[in-house]
Amino acid sequence: xxxxxxxxxxxxxxxxxxxxxxxDDLLSTAVDGVGVTVLLEGEAGVGKTSLVDALRGSARLxxxxxxxxxxxxxxxxxxxxxxxxxxxxSPGASSGRGPVxxxxxxxxxxxxxxxxxxxxxxxxxxELFAALLRRHGDTRPWALVLEDVHEADAPSLEVLLQLAxxxxxxxxxxxxxxRPVPYRPELAEVVAAWTRAGARYLELRPLSxxxxxxxxxxxxxxxxxxxxxxxxxxxxxxxxxxVDVVRTARDTGALVSGDGVLDTxxxxxxxxxxxxxxxxxxxxxxxxxxxxxQASVLGMSFVIADLASVVGEPVADCWRTLRHGLAxxxxxxxxxxxxxxxxxxxxxxxxxxxxxxxxxxxxxxxxALRQAGAPSQIVTAHLERAR
Ligand SMILES: Nc1ncnc2c1ncn2[C@@H]1O[C@H](COP(=O)(O)OP(=O)(O)OP(=O)(O)O)[C@@H](O)[C@H]1O
Ligand SMILES: [Mg+2]
Numbered sequence: 001x002x003x004x005x006x007x008x009x010x011x012x013x014x015x016x017x018x019x020x021x022x023x024d025d026l027l028s029t030a031v032d033g034v035g036v037t038v039l040l041e042g043e044a045g046v047g048k049t050s051l052v053d054a055l056r057g058s059a060r061l062x063x064x065x066x067x068x069x070x071x072x073x074x075x076x077x078x079x080x081x082x083x084x085x086x087x088x089x090s091p092g093a094s095s096g097r098g099p100v101x102x103x104x105x106x107x108x109x110x111x112x113x114x115x116x117x118x119x120x121x122x123x124x125x126x127e128l129f130a131a132l133l134r135r136h137g138d139t140r141p142w143a144l145v146l147e148d149v150h151e152a153d154a155p156s157l158e159v160l161l162q163l164a165x166x167x168x169x170x171x172x173x174x175x176x177x178x179r180p181v182p183y184r185p186e187l188a189e190v191v192a193a194w195t196r197a198g199a200r201y202l203e204l205r206p207l208s209x210x211x212x213x214x215x216x217x218x219x220x221x222x223x224x225x226x227x228x229x230x231x232x233x234x235x236x237x238x239x240x241x242x243v244d245v246v247r248t249a250r251d252t253g254a255l256v257s258g259d260g261v262l263d264t265x266x267x268x269x270x271x272x273x274x275x276x277x278x279x280x281x282x283x284x285x286x287x288x289x290x291x292x293x294q295a296s297v298l299g300m301s302f303v304i305a306d307l308a309s310v311v312g313e314p315v316a317d318c319w320r321t322l323r324h325g326l327a328x329x330x331x332x333x334x335x336x337x338x339x340x341x342x343x344x345x346x347x348x349x350x351x352x353x354x355x356x357x358x359x360x361x362x363x364x365x366x367x368a369l370r371q372a373g374a375p376s377q378i379v380t381a382h383l384e385r386a387r
Contacts, residue, residue: 013050014218014239015211019204023051024058026200027173031062031141035168037194040177042204043329043341044283045240048177051204052145055175059143064173070147071156078111078122081146081156082129086136100135104128122155129159137171144169150178150187157186164193181284181328206237206329206341215239219246220255225263228255231270236342241277245344248273277348281330288324289349292331295322296350297361297382301339309368310361362386 013020026036042048052068059066069085087101087108097105107125111118136142149157160176163169176194178187195201207215216224216232219242224232228249235241249255254269255262281289295307304322308315322338325331330345331338340346353361366382 013047013054014215015207016047016051016054019051019202020054022202023055023175027055027058027062027064027143030143030171030173031064033141033171035137035170035172035174037164037168037174037197037199038176038202039191039194039199040175040202040204041180042177043206043238044179044181045238045280046204046206046329047239048204049147050239052147052175052177055143055145063140065140065142066145067142068145068147071150071152072148076153078153078155079108079125079129079159081149081152082133082159083108085144085146086129086132100128100132104132126155126159126162129156130162133159133163133169133172134166137169141171143173143175145175145177147177148179149176149190150180150182150184152187154186157190161186161190161193164190164197164199167197168199179328181324183324183327207239207242208237209233212237212242215242216246219243220250220262222257223261225259225261228262228264231264231273231344234343234347236344238342240280241342241344244276244280245273248276271351273344274348274351277344278352281328281345281349284324284328284330288321291318291321292325293349293353294361295331295338296340296346296353297358297365300343300346301334301337303337303372305336306365306368306372309371310364312364359386 023038026038029036040048040052049070056066067085069081071081074080074084083104087105088097104125107121107128111121111125133144136144146152146156146160149160152160168174176190178191212232212235213224213229216228228245231245231249232242235245246255249264249269252269252272254264254266256265257263281292284292291307291311294311295302298306298310304318305315308318311318322331326333326338329341332341333339350358362382363386366379366386369382370379
């Protein structure tokens with residue numbers, strides 16, 4: 001199965017020259033026969049799929065076979081991820097299959113037909129997948145991209161874990177892409193095992209402010225004006241949010257040209273934008289979102305103890321919930337403060353609070369901040385919003 005980035009992509013990629021060079025180098029290393037595994041991690045929408053998509057061209061140039069599968073699109077049946085990458089399971093596809101593939105296909109069919117877990121069948125399938133992965137490069141070097149392993153089925157992860165214990169897959173570049181959230185202990189185990197096996201860890205960071213504007217300009221097809229730049233600055237360099245901003249501005253008719261630039265007019269388009277952005281963070285789950293929504297009242301950055309006072313929960317409980325937001329990059333730690341990574345997300349969460357709740361939170365924030373010795377004008381600003 002092929003993976004592909006969302007529509008709205010631009011080509012070539014903006015601001016990823018260094019990462020592309022890195023991956024190309026690693027691909028060449030795989031050609032030389034040395035196996036390389038890359039753990040590519042980054043927040044939702046940062047461009048993981050786009051980056052690995054770009055490997056396609058390099059693989060073609062080097063005449064390397066590229067196999068890809070995406071966990072988020074292939075269901076949760078046992079070995080779904082690996083079979084998507086390694087087996088052609090459509091009817092009539094049996095020709096061209098080796099004996100291992102055939103046995104695997106039969107085993108998977110048997111599992112589909114009989115959901116009662118047969119340990120022997122699972123173990124045999126896991127063994128065969130591991131063998132297939134190890135031997136696939138016998139004839140020719142190859143690259144395997146397994147996307148969104150944070151959503152992978154457990155048996156596929158189990159195979160990846162076993163594989164890590166034997167070291168890099170010979171003559172292969174294996175790339176596992178993942179979001180840091182949701183946290184799954186079985187994935188953490190796979191990552192730890194591959195780390196011990198010498199895998200390269202590549203954290204895909206948000207785009208720089210310059211690349212953020214460059215991406216927007218390539219999407220609108222010209223220079224962008226100050227108002228749109230202002231909104232772009234709140235995306236925290238997340239390319240998906242950049243695309244969302246541009247697309248919403250365009251779809252709502254807010255994008256106008258004048259003075260040689262394209263810019264947004266008015267503020268009406270910001271309401272639908274908030275809604276799009278709230279959908280983007282829904283994957284964090286209601287508990288984390290509720291706490292982040294409450295935190296949004298305190299501003300772009302806040303002290304955890306103050307948030308704990310506002311919500312009336314122990315600091316430790318707040319931390320326990322917020323660490324998911326931290327891992328996801330929605331908030332970042334700066335000493336004893338947390339800072340929202342994307343002001344756009346903070347604003348969307350804030351605007352999504354119902355007015356009465358928002359006023360009550362501002363009242364509690366005024367009280368908590370006064371207790372904590374905050375300057376009076378800050379306390380007053382909260383009191384004004386509490387009315
Ligand atoms: N460097 C880039 N230059 C141009 N567009 C980009 C870049 N990176 C990402 N995009 C665009 O941003 C959007 C999100 O990118 P992508 O799907 O690659 O992110 P992702 O990290 O795979 O997200 P997810 O965590 O949901 O899998 C897409 O529309 C993609 O085309
Ligand atoms: Mg992706």
